[in-house]
Structures are given as structure tokens and as C-alpha cells.
Amino acid sequence: MIYLTADIGSTYTKLAATDSESGSILGTACAFTTIGTDVREGFHAALRKLESAIGELSYDRLICCSSAAGGLKMVALGLVPELTAKAARLAASSAGAKVVKTYSFEISMAEQMEIEKISPDLILLCGGTDGGNREVITSNAKRLCLIKGDFAIIAAGNKSASHELQDIFTSSGKQFVITENVMPEFNKLNIEPARKCIEELFINRIVEAKGLSLLQKMSGYEIIPTPLAVMRACELLSKGAAGESGMGDLMAVDLGGATTDIYSMSEGRPSLENMLPKGLPEPYAKRSVEGDLGMRYSLPSLKEATDIRIISALSDVPADQVEEWLDQCIANPDTVAVEDSPQQRVEEALARVAIEIATERHSGVVESVYTPLGQMFALTGKDLSEVPAVIGIGGALINSKDPVKILAGSKYDSQRFMYAKPRSPKYYLDSKYIFASMGLLSSVDPMLALKILKRELKEI
Amino acid sequence: MKKKTIVTGVIGADVHAVGNKILAYALEQAGYNIVNLGVMVSQEEYIEAALETNADAILVSSLYGHGEIDCNGLREKCDEAGLKNIPLLAGGNLVVGKQEFSEVEKRFLDMGFTKVYPPGTQPETTIEDLKIMLQ
Secondary structure: OEEEEEEEOOOEEEEEEEEOOOOEEEEEEEEEOOOOOOHHHHHHHHHHHHHHHHOOOOOOEEEEEEOOOOOOEEEEEOOOOOOHHHHHHHHHHHOOOEEEEEEOOOOOHHHHHHHHHHOOOEEEEOOOOOOOOOHHHHHHHHHHHOOOOOOEEEEOOOHHHHHHHHHHHHHHOOEEEEOOOOOOOOOOOOOHHHHHHHHHHHHHHHHHHOOOHHHHHHHEOOOEEHHHHHHHHHHHHHHEEOOEEOOOOEEEEEEOOOOEEEEEEOOOOOOOOOEEEEOOOOOOEEEEEEOOOOOOOOHHHHHHHOOHHHHHHHHOOOHHHHHHHHHHHHHOOOOOOOOOOHHHHHHHHHHHHHHHHHHHHHOOEEEEEEEOOEEEEEEEOOOOOOOOEEEEEOHHHHOOOOHHHHHHHHOOOHHHOOEOOOOOOEEEEOOOOOHHHHHHHOOOOHHHHHHHHHHHOEEO | OOOOEEEEEEEOOOOOOHHHHHHHHHHHHOOOEEEEOOOOEOHHHHHHHHHHHOOOEEEEEEOOOOHHHHHOOHHHHHHHOOOOOOOEEEEEOOOOOOOOHHHHHHHHHHOOOOEEEOOOOOHHHHHHHHHHHOO
8 A cells, every 4th residue: 555645835845755564665756835826736736746755555545634825723711820721732732732821811902803803713712620611601602703814713612601601602603612621620631522623624724725625525534634643653653553563651842934833642640659630630741832933923022032142042043143043034934054054053053942942831830848857849730850862843943954952942941940841851853854744644553653653753 | 498508628838637637527527518628728729619619619728837837819710700709718727826815807808718727626617617607
């Protein structure tokens, strides 16, 4: 059986052909994505390239994922920031969406207008435990209905408010789904039903709206968001498949032009005896997406999140030259640094800092507390300090000359000891860019995908 | 009738877990829906839990003697968060040393607590009070 997997990115359409008999990748190729005209053109161009490299290819199955046209853009709403708003964000992120912003409590006029400006594909509306607060979710529902735009709403909050929500949405004419609460009981996470709804809506709406339906017809398999495919590959690689063991706990870092995604496959239980977990428990397979940290489209906000002096010190390039380069890249996102130039060192420093910030936001936070029983630590989120492996995926890492230096941003920093990041990880690189492909393949032949992942992943 | 929801937990840096579990069990048996936050609970956590669950009362325990410091300002924060008039109950070993309970009680009532209990109070007493309070 020969599988062809296609990852329709915003810039490139990437193909990988896999042979299940030999258990190997026959070849990979990429071409520009042609979402503006017909997405199949780019697909065929890539296929021709692939065939010119490996000879004529007759594939048995075609499976696709896509992050074209901005991917799946979402906003999430909840009640308390650390509770249902966080749960909503976790659910949307784990479904492979780009969560642009999370809102809590009743949204303000300004926030309502902001959502209209973001123009999301989907909105996840949460708030209240079952039988708990219902005022906030119903009032936010009414406000969402006033927002112009063609989006669908997924309501996953207090079940006791579902009748009211049904009435509000029905009379407004907005497309909506009501599903199980993301936090049915206090501090109990239930994101799977919301995640499934997001996936279904992606297929129903996004695939159609973004010109992917023609490809969907060719494939016969449902198109999923690319980050979801990557998430599946990470989960498979961590847990293993029937009879074949996985790698155990791991973290993966995907650095792109617009976002930085962090995946962690780990229970994240406290690593110290006197450490007490606090707050909302997080899922084993967690993804976080930072829409303000990226190497090009999100460079303005990345520049804001860091300090020119840090970049200057890391890259050994004077601050004014760093500033100049950043401004140039912001003005023209197609700018590429010349090899072995000071600008390339700036790029590496930037990448490292983006990963540093993104992993800090992803990891648990440890606070020291003095009690009559001595010093204790309160852990909010996942303790990833014992995670042994960090995998680099995405162009900025794969094409770098010194990926270890960049990936080191994910490592525990004694100066910033409150973040429970991996203390002594080994670094790996997805050098052939196969994570999304293997994630797709895992839904039909997990054993094959796992074997290839394990073989192709290189320690660096 | 709908079950009443009560938020329980041990406030501050206090890690005394046993009494907290017993109290939560007793209240559950008495027919309440209990959101037990466990030990080392900050004022903000009580409030956040009460907001999401639409709680009817907050029951604060403290055994290590720092209860007065830990509880100070909780009522004001509840008011700020929109939990106006939510009953706040406190009990355990609230202050350091042997102090007259009536004085301790007064100080807690002045801080905005609805009901204060001396050391050694049986869960039944609190349950009876809650029944009246939450009618």
C-alpha cells in the first residue's frame, strides 16, 4: 500500500509518499500553495516534483491536512481566567486551532468590537460549571450574536443554561452547536466533546470556505487542521502503538512565521515530594499556540515581548543593527538573512527567545510557600522538568545551522526558576518535516507511522 | 429543591488536610454539593471557585494559628468580585495562643464573616447553621 500525505500550508503544499511494505518514506516534495485559484494546481505541481525525483507514483490512499488561509482562527470565552476561560483555550488549542485571544467574564463593548475585527472562523463559548453560574455565558451569547461575520459558535458551558442558549442562538440565525461543558465540575476538565465539535465544524465549514473541498473529494478522507496532525504524531510517538513502545514523555516545538506552537506529552505530575498541584489539571497531550510569537508576521509583537538588548547580547550584534534588521523584516516579511551573516545570528537569537517565552507560557509555574511544616512548593500547570526529549519541528528550526542553540530556549533556566521547563533534555530534529504526514498516517496505520517517526527522528 | 453549593478549603499556607476531608464528607452527607479546594487555598481561589459554581456559601478552615491574617480582606474581595452578601464561615484554630473566643469571634465578624466557630466545633453545628442560613 502506498500512502500519499499532503500538508496544505499557507505558503507551501508539502507531499510525502510512504510505502507500507518496505516501511519507508519514498520521497517528499513541495510546491507553492494555490489556494487563490485551485488548490489542486499546487498539489499537482508538488506531485510532479515528487515523481521527477522518485519516478512515476501510483498511490493507493491520499490523506490531507491544511493550515492554509490562516488555518482555523478561533477566539475562546470563559468566566474566570484561570478556570473556564483557560479550559476553553485548552480545548480550542488541542483541536488544532489558532486561538487568537481568550476572553473572561462578561465581555466589554471594546472586546465585542475586537472579536468582530479578529473575524474568527469559530468561537468557543464557555462559562460556569454545570449548575453553576449562568448569567455570564447567556449574556456573552447575546453579545456574540450582535457581532457581524460568518462564524459558528460552539457553546460548551453550564448545561443548565443550554435552553436559554438554544433560544438566543436560534433567534439570531447564527450557526451553533451546544455540547458538553469543558468544566462540568470545579477543576474537572472535559475538553474532548468540545474538541470533537471543533473538528467537525472545521470539516463542514472551513474545508468548504477555504477552497479545500476539491481536494477533499480526491482524498476521500476528512481533511484535518495541520496542528492536529502534528499533535497526533506527538501522541503516537510518546505513547507508542500496539506492541511497539513509544518514546515516553516528550515536548515538541514548532516555530513558524506567525505562531510558535508547543506540544507536551506528559502527565506533568509534581517532580518533588513537597510539591502540591494547584488549579485546573491539564491534559496529558497539551498544545499551546502563541499567536504573538513568530519570526515574520508576528515579529512586531515578538519584538515587544522581548528586549532588543537580550537579542543583541545573544547574537553579539550591536543593538542598533538588531533594531534595523527587525524593522526591515517587519516591513518586508519575505526578507531572508544571508548565511553566516550577523543577521543570521540575530534570527537565531530571536528564534531562541520566541521558544523561551512560548515554553514558559506552556509550562507549569512553581511558587515557594513557607508553612509550619517547612518549605513547600505550589505547582500550577504541568511540571515538565523531567521531560527527557525536546523535538524541533518547523522550517525555522530545520533550516537552521545551529538548531541546538535555538532549542535550548526550551530548557530550564535557573534565573527563571519558577518555570518548570525540562532540566536536561536531549534535542531531536524532525529533519525531513514528516510530523504532520505521520500524524495523518497514524489514523490509518499507526504502527507504520510510529516506526518511521522513530527511525527518522535524529538526535542533535 | 436544588442542592446548595458550598466551597470549602483550608486557607493560607496551612496544610492540615484531615479535618478538611472530614468536614467535606459530613457536608456532602448532609446533602450539600461540595466544592472542596483542599489545603493551601488562597483568597482568590475561594472566590474564583464560588464564581464558576455559583456557590451559596464559602466555608474557610484554618488550623495553624494564622487564620486571622489569612482571612483579612476576604469579604472586601468577595464584594469586588460580585459575590455580594455571600455567607462566609470560618472555623478551626483561628488564632495563636489561648485567647478568649468571644474576642476572636468579634474580630472575625468585624472582618465581614457571617459565622465563626471555636476549636472543637462538631460538623453538625455548622450543618444546622447552614440549613437556617441558606433557606
